[in-house]
Amino acid sequence: MEESEEELLPKITAASLRDPAQQCGRRLALELGNRKRATWGDNVRWRLSDRINADIRLAHTELRSADPTWFHPPTDLLPEQQMLYTVTTRAYCALFADRPAVARDPIEWSVDVPELGVRLVGPPPLILDDEHGALEVRLLRVHQRPLGPDLAETVEVRFLVARIRAALHEDRDGPEVRVCIADLVDATYDEITVDPYDSDVDAWLEAGVAAVKLAADETRVRQGHECARCAYVPGCKAHK
Numbered sequence: 001m002e003e004s005e006e007e008l009l010p011k012i013t014a015a016s017l018r019d020p021a022q023q024c025g026r027r028l029a030l031e032l033g034n035r036k037r038a039t040w041g042d043n044v045r046w047r048l049s050d051r052i053n054a055d056i057r058l059a060h061t062e063l064r065s066a067d068p069t070w071f072h073p074p075t076d077l078l079p080e081q082q083m084l085y086t087v088t089t090r091a092y093c094a095l096f097a098d099r100p101a102v103a104r105d106p107i108e109w110s111v112d113v114p115e116l117g118v119r120l121v122g123p124p125p126l127i128l129d130d131e132h133g134a135l136e137v138r139l140l141r142v143h144q145r146p147l148g149p150d151l152a153e154t155v156e157v158r159f160l161v162a163r164i165r166a167a168l169h170e171d172r173d174g175p176e177v178r179v180c181i182a183d184l185v186d187a188t189y190d191e192i193t194v195d196p197y198d199s200d201v202d203a204w205l206e207a208g209v210a211a212v213k214l215a216a217d218e219t220r221v222r223q224g225h226e227c228a229r230c231a232y233v234p235g236c237k238a239h240k
Helices: 025-032 041-058 079-095 155-167 199-215 225-229
Strands: 101-103 110-113 118-121 126-130 135-141 177-183 188-194
Touching: 025 199, 041 079, 041 126, 041 135, 079 177, 118 155, 135 155, 155 177, 155 188, 155 199
Parallel strands: 135 177
Antiparallel strands: 101 126, 110 118, 126 135, 177 188
16 A cells, blocks of 8 residues: 555655755755655656666576677667667676676665654665675666766765665675666766765765755745756746
8 A cells, every 4th residue: 555645754865965955945845745746757767767777687687697688678668768778788788798696686766764764765776696695786877977086975875875775684794885886878887895884874864864854945946957857846936
């Protein structure tokens, strides 16, 4: 049964943690409060990346590297999406050709953090065990902006670390995790080793959540580029 808005913990995304004081307070408040989306345009962009991630995960049901011949563009996608599907799956196979791995069960889109009273929401990364049994997380991107030179300090990596704990069976003294960040359109690749229970991530997340809650204010409307991806434009006084 689907939970109601009142039953869900407040929603935090990676996007909401990027300098929330400079974002639209109305959008932050409605998103934080799990308000029903007025439009679904922002979700359309996830349709293709979700399909790509799901099919790549299927390719790793056994310990092996993915083969491009296993991937066939889904017929329910638009022609340009089918072309992008082919480009990205071939790029994935090339980037990880010599990296056999077997997939773990994916984490959910929504991961509760009871100690902060929020849930962290975002697309699940690919979580695998490599041929040596070491944990590896692959964050697969589709033509997105570069993360920056210091990967450990980026919102994306810290948010990822906070979320993947839900998939770990190791205790807090377990091994570090290799995080691979690949853009399957730009064919870029970065790699970093992280401690999944890094206390710095805890402090960062706590401060970030507090900042989002402080900035969330339905009366503080900010019109700008973020409106293009906002699901709450209908009814917004900035667009009247």
